[in-house]
Amino acid sequence: MTAVESPALAEQVTLLDLVDRVLNTGVVLTGDLTLAVADVDLVYVGLRLLLASMSTLESSAERAA
Amino acid sequence: MTQTAMRTLWCAYAVVGPVGEDVRSAVGAFELVGDADVAVVTGRVPASEFGDDALALHLNDRTWVERVAMEHQAVVQQLVPVATVVPLRFGSLHRTRDAVEEFLHVNRDGYLAALERLRGRVELGVKVWLAPPPPVSPAEEAATGREYLERRRAAKQEAAERRKSIDGRLRSIHERLLAAAEDAVLNRPQPRELTGDPREMAINAAYLVAAGDDAVAVQVDLLRTEHPDLVFEVTGPWAPYNFAEEKDA
Numbered sequence: 001m002t003a004v005e006s007p008a009l010a011e012q013v014t015l016l017d018l019v020d021r022v023l024n025t026g027v028v029l030t031g032d033l034t035l036a037v038a039d040v041d042l043v044y045v046g047l048r049l050l051l052a053s054m055s056t057l058e059s060s061a062e063r064a065a
Numbered sequence: 066m067t068q069t070a071m072r073t074l075w076c077a078y079a080v081v082g083p084v085g086e087d088v089r090s091a092v093g094a095f096e097l098v099g100d101a102d103v104a105v106v107t108g109r110v111p112a113s114e115f116g117d118d119a120l121a122l123h124l125n126d127r128t129w130v131e132r133v134a135m136e137h138q139a140v141v142q143q144l145v146p147v148a149t150v151v152p153l154r155f156g157s158l159h160r161t162r163d164a165v166e167e168f169l170h171v172n173r174d175g176y177l178a179a180l181e182r183l184r185g186r187v188e189l190g191v192k193v194w195l196a197p198p199p200p201v202s203p204a205e206e207a208a209t210g211r212e213y214l215e216r217r218r219a220a221k222q223e224a225a226e227r228r229k230s231i232d233g234r235l236r237s238i239h240e241r242l243l244a245a246a247e248d249a250v251l252n253r254p255q256p257r258e259l260t261g262d263p264r265e266m267a268i269n270a271a272y273l274v275a276a277g278d279d280a281v282a283v284q285v286d287l288l289r290t291e292h293p294d295l296v297f298e299v300t301g302p303w304a305p306y307n308f309a310e311e312k313d314a
Contacts, residue, residue, distance in 0.1 A: 026154035
């Protein structure tokens with residue numbers, strides 16, 4: 001398994017921290033095209049599901065290997 | 066569609082102030098919209114990716130979201146050493162430079178207040194992980210059904226007591242770190258499905274500190290020694306993302 005396929009845990013956690021901060025915190029601003037706060041939350045739920053399903057896939061692939 | 070693909074939008078990343086020469090050089094290719102007291106850090110992004118319809122699709126693309134989040138963080142982070150930064154949540158997109166200016170004009174007082182409140186502050190992330198629970202004693206050792214049930218009940222009770230004692234320790238850990246910081250936000254611990262870690266995350270907190278103040282780091286080192294069965298992880302210093310919005314009084 002290469003480093004690209006399986007990043008170090010610390011890197012994964014950092015990316016998660018980063019997504020958490022950039023999408024979930026910070027001042028909410030309104031622009032003329034701005035995503036509504038609710039939209040981001042909904043999208044983030046989608047992202048979580050996506051991440052969750054990916055990690056499930058990965059672990060079942062590991063079990064199968 | 067082809068016209069949309071060529072257009073650019075203005076993405077706002079953060080508010081900074083005061084705007085000195087060091088801030089101007091730190092933003093590099095990004096543009097400051099504002100004046101010497103307060104400015105919005107902006108950059109042009111392609112409408113084909115960030116426009117109304119495209120954005121909704123891209124936001125469900127994990128790779129895209131990760132790349133955009135990293136870019137957003139990179140813009141914000143490069144300003145941390147030279148200025149007080151109020152990070153904006155991702156998604157402040159404007160059609161024109163004038164719209165960004167208008168946007169700053171309307172919110173100016175609020176941003177100046179936020180800059181004042183967060184002057185010289187950064188946030189540290191602290192996560193505390195629990196060791197995986199001890200393995201349940203194998204059922205085959207029990208000679209009878211009743212023995213098995215009794216063991217099950219005892220194990221359950223033990224787990225509940227363990228949890229109760231851990232909760233008390235976690236509370237005191239947070240109180241110690243809060244005392245070393247100016248403010249704190251307790252976020253929901255990240256679930257195992259996302260961390261991919263067999264351990265359970267018990268604390269996922271952000272502490273607001275003066276830049277360069279190591280009081281929280283010193284406490285974490287002490288706590289590591291006092292709680293050898295817990296794993297402490299410190300990240301940052303970050304721009305004060307978790308403290309950018311003023312708490313409701």
